[in-house]
Amino acid sequence: MLAFMKRVKNNDNMPAVETELLEQSDGRLKEISSKILQNYGDQFSVQIEPIEIFLMQVHLETAKAFLVEKKGRK
Numbered sequence: 001m002l003a004f005m006k007r008v009k010n011n012d013n014m015p016a017v018e019t020e021l022l023e024q025s026d027g028r029l030k031e032i033s034s035k036i037l038q039n040y041g042d043q044f045s046v047q048i049e050p051i052e053i054f055l056m057q058v059h060l061e062t063a064k065a066f067l068v069e070k071k072g073r074k
Contacts, residue, residue, distance in 0.1 A: 001036075001056075004037065004040070004052055004055070004056070005040065007052075008040070008041070008044055008046050013049065014049060014051040014052060014055075015051070016051065017050065017051045017054060021054070022050050022051075022053075022054050025054070025057045025058075025061065026057070026061060029057045029060045029061055029064070030053060030057055032060065033053045033054075033056035033057045033060060034048070034053050036056060037052055037053060037056055
């Protein structure tokens with residue numbers, strides 16, 4: 001999130017990503033990621049790029065996997 005905010009502040013863009021890669025993830029996490037980032041984008045009148053949503057999804061999916069693994073160890 002901090003890197004995203006820094007890119008917005010500096011008007012930096014991420015490279016494009018293949019559409020197929022974007023479609024291979026959890027739809028629910030994609031929606032959550034989009035809402036999180038769009039709130040910030042609305043505040044600064046910034047269009048959220050699909051790569052930013054994808055990167056947020058990766059972070060959320062990693063956190064989810066960590067929690068599932070942690071529960072399994074108890």
